[in-house]
Amino acid sequence: MLSxxxxxxxxxLSKEISKKPxxxxxxxxxxxxxxxxxxxxxxxxxxxMKTMNTFSRTSTEESLQYIRQSLKSEEMDHLEGTHxxxxxxxxxxxxxxxGDLAKKKIYPTLWWLFRDNLLPKPTTFVGYARSKLTIQQxxxxxHPYMKVKSNEEEKYEEFWKLNHYIAGSYDxxxxxxQLNRKLxxxxxxxxxxxxxxxxxPPNVYESVTTRIRLTCMxxxxxxxxxxxxxxxxxxxxxxxxxxxxxxLFSEDQIxxxxxxxGKEMVQNLMTLRFGNRVFNPTWNRDNxxxxxxxxxxxxxxxxxxxxxxxxxxxxxxxxxxxxxxxxLVAMEKPASCHPDDIRDEKVKVLRCIKNVQLDQVxxxxxxxxxxxxxxxARLGYLDDTTVPAGSNTPTFAFAVLKINNERxxxxxxxxxxxxxxxxxxxxxxVQYQDVPGDIFDGKAxxxxxxxxxxxxxxxxxxxxxxxxxxxxxMEEMELDFTYGSRYKGLKLPDAYERLILDVFCGSQMHFVRxxxxxxxxxxxxxxxxQIEKEKILPVPYKYGSRGxxxxxxxxxxxxxxxxxxxxxxxx
Numbered sequence: 001m002l003s004x005x006x007x008x009x010x011x012x013l014s015k016e017i018s019k020k021p022x023x024x025x026x027x028x029x030x031x032x033x034x035x036x037x038x039x040x041x042x043x044x045x046x047x048x049m050k051t052m053n054t055f056s057r058t059s060t061e062e063s064l065q066y067i068r069q070s071l072k073s074e075e076m077d078h079l080e081g082t083h084x085x086x087x088x089x090x091x092x093x094x095x096x097x098x099g100d101l102a103k104k105k106i107y108p109t110l111w112w113l114f115r116d117n118l119l120p121k122p123t124t125f126v127g128y129a130r131s132k133l134t135i136q137q138x139x140x141x142x143h144p145y146m147k148v149k150s151n152e153e154e155k156y157e158e159f160w161k162l163n164h165y166i167a168g169s170y171d172x173x174x175x176x177x178q179l180n181r182k183l184x185x186x187x188x189x190x191x192x193x194x195x196x197x198x199x200x201p202p203n204v205y206e207s208v209t210t211r212i213r214l215t216c217m218x219x220x221x222x223x224x225x226x227x228x229x230x231x232x233x234x235x236x237x238x239x240x241x242x243x244x245x246x247x248l249f250s251e252d253q254i255x256x257x258x259x260x261x262g263k264e265m266v267q268n269l270m271t272l273r274f275g276n277r278v279f280n281p282t283w284n285r286d287n288x289x290x291x292x293x294x295x296x297x298x299x300x301x302x303x304x305x306x307x308x309x310x311x312x313x314x315x316x317x318x319x320x321x322x323x324x325x326x327x328l329v330a331m332e333k334p335a336s337c338h339p340d341d342i343r344d345e346k347v348k349v350l351r352c353i354k355n356v357q358l359d360q361v362x363x364x365x366x367x368x369x370x371x372x373x374x375x376x377a378r379l380g381y382l383d384d385t386t387v388p389a390g391s392n393t394p395t396f397a398f399a400v401l402k403i404n405n406e407r408x409x410x411x412x413x414x415x416x417x418x419x420x421x422x423x424x425x426x427x428x429x430v431q432y433q434d435v436p437g438d439i440f441d442g443k444a445x446x447x448x449x450x451x452x453x454x455x456x457x458x459x460x461x462x463x464x465x466x467x468x469x470x471x472x473x474m475e476e477m478e479l480d481f482t483y484g485s486r487y488k489g490l491k492l493p494d495a496y497e498r499l500i501l502d503v504f505c506g507s508q509m510h511f512v513r514x515x516x517x518x519x520x521x522x523x524x525x526x527x528x529x530q531i532e533k534e535k536i537l538p539v540p541y542k543y544g545s546r547g548x549x550x551x552x553x554x555x556x557x558x559x560x561x562x563x564x565x566x567x568x569x570x571x
Contacts, residue, residue, distance in 0.1 A: 089192040092125050092126070095170070095199060095208055097127025098133060101199040102127070106500075107142040114162075115155055115156075119501075124186045126179070128179060129167065170204045171207040173211065173214075180215050194218045198227050202230055210248065212225065212248075225249055225253055226257055229257070235521040238521045239521075255508065258320050260320075260325065261511070265458075268459075284408070289561070290431050291330075291429070292414040294417070294428075295426045300384070300420040301381065309387050315524075317397075323523070324346075330407075331346050333345070347519060349403060355524075361399045362397070363536060364539045364540070365394055367380035369544055369545075377543040392535060395418060401413045427453055430450075460478040460479060
């Protein structure tokens with residue numbers, strides 16, 4: 001944690017920088033998409049569609065080859081966010097390189113992108129952290145997560161030869177000057193682009209970003225900053241961080257990463273909605289009864305509850321992952337596929353959501369199941385020795401949001417997330433209204449469109465059909481599109497692979513903009529304050545259950561019908 005004097009120094013430096021221009025902006029994507037002929041934008045989208053079709057009919061290697069060609073295509077030189085600079089060196093700096101996020105996600109992702117030849121050449125990788133490590137020690141920490149195959153050893157050695165490590169503080173000028181000298185040595189006086197990934201605790205964001213701005217900005221190439229959530233813990237702290245970053249960098253230099261925006265089916269939401277005539281006419285209050293967005297984990301905190309207890313499930317999952325998915329489900333059609341057009345529509349729909357009220361919320365905290373076979377499942381949240389005694393932090397949250405606009409007026413959007421539940425699942429469930437003029441004596445169940453984010457990406461529609469045979473019975477079945485069946489043998493990229501490659505290419509489509517972040521915190525901050533002020537007690541629920549029964553009861557009151565008679569079977 002920063003000392004008081006260090007924090008004061010960061011504030012002083014921030015004020016000093018605020019008097020200077022934020023830096024040279026890259027070519028404006030906003031200008032380009034207003035000035036360029038429509039046919040060029042369409043050409044880019046055709047390229048994307050060609051890639052998708054390629055996935056469906058060729059091997060993974062052939063698909064990767066097509067992506068490589070697209071990333072390096074001279075035809076795309078005029079388009080930002082679709083390719084990287086082929087001939088200019090890139091340096092990727094990971095702050096917090098000795099931490100869990102770096103070894104489990106960032107370094108494996110960089111290796112996979114390098115292995116598949118999806119990064120610009122040359123790209124150099126620099127790890128920076130307080131721990132005094134050699135590059136060999138860093139390699140050993142990361143190796144269990146790298147998934148290196150026997151025929152990839154030579155390529156793996158090449159990857160680590162491009163890696164370097166520097167030990168230094170997060171608030172000392174001399175250490176950042178040392179880092180900058182190292183970067184300049186790699187660049188050898190040439191134009192080079194710099195990417196800085198902050199895999200750090202939030203309390204050092206201000207100091208590190210200030211030092212980057214003062215000491216480590218590239219003289220000739222662009223600089224991009226990648227920041228991990230949490231982006232604050234409420235509206236005020238989030239705005240404070242955003243204001244600080246705005247004094248240092250322009251918005252198009254800042255990449256706020258929410259890895260759920262890199263998930264295959266989350267990225268597919270726009271295509272499903274706006275690329276298919278069949279869905280859009282029914283995507284409104286006249287046809288939809290309710291929308292439920294669910295995130296379930298089958299495990300508890302597993303001895304790491306100390307960190308989780310600082311934030312709780314609303315800050316950890318609902319305010320970011322689920323709200324981002326909600327905005328893609330509910331937004332209006334954007335003017336184009338330009339990142340700012342898409343994010344403009346996301347912000348518009350978030351502004352239509354009123355602050356969440358406590359009487360529309362169910363909070364829960366898991367307790368151990370004494371009859372469970374798994375010893376872990378016999379432990380409750382408060383049995384985690386890292387959790388403060390008597391903690392009221394919820395491990396489950398259920399909230400009903402209402403969107404006050406013409407399309408969604410009166411339709412409840414139900415957000416549901418929790419730990420130590422009965423299964424691992426993340427999905428969007430659009431439940432349609434009952435069939436009017438029922439002639440089947442109430443046997444017809446509601447249609448549902450289910451978008452399965454994980455595990456096993458899938459899209460299926462629940463519908464009623466006549467049972468096979470002589471009798472005129474009816475049953476529930478599904479029209480199923482499961483990625484594993486449709487695209488056999490295809491390995492889908494990890495969310496971090498997509499997003500880090502987007503940063504290299506300069507696409508901010510799947511990153512959170514400042515005003516999106518503001519609206520998401522605005523919706524939940526009053527509720528969070530009320531929970532803490534009134535010390536609201538969470539409802540206990542058993543490890544391995546569906547969660548508090550009160551959540552199911554509230555869902556029923558808000559026009560969500562749970563039958564429990566049908567379960568999708570993964571093909």
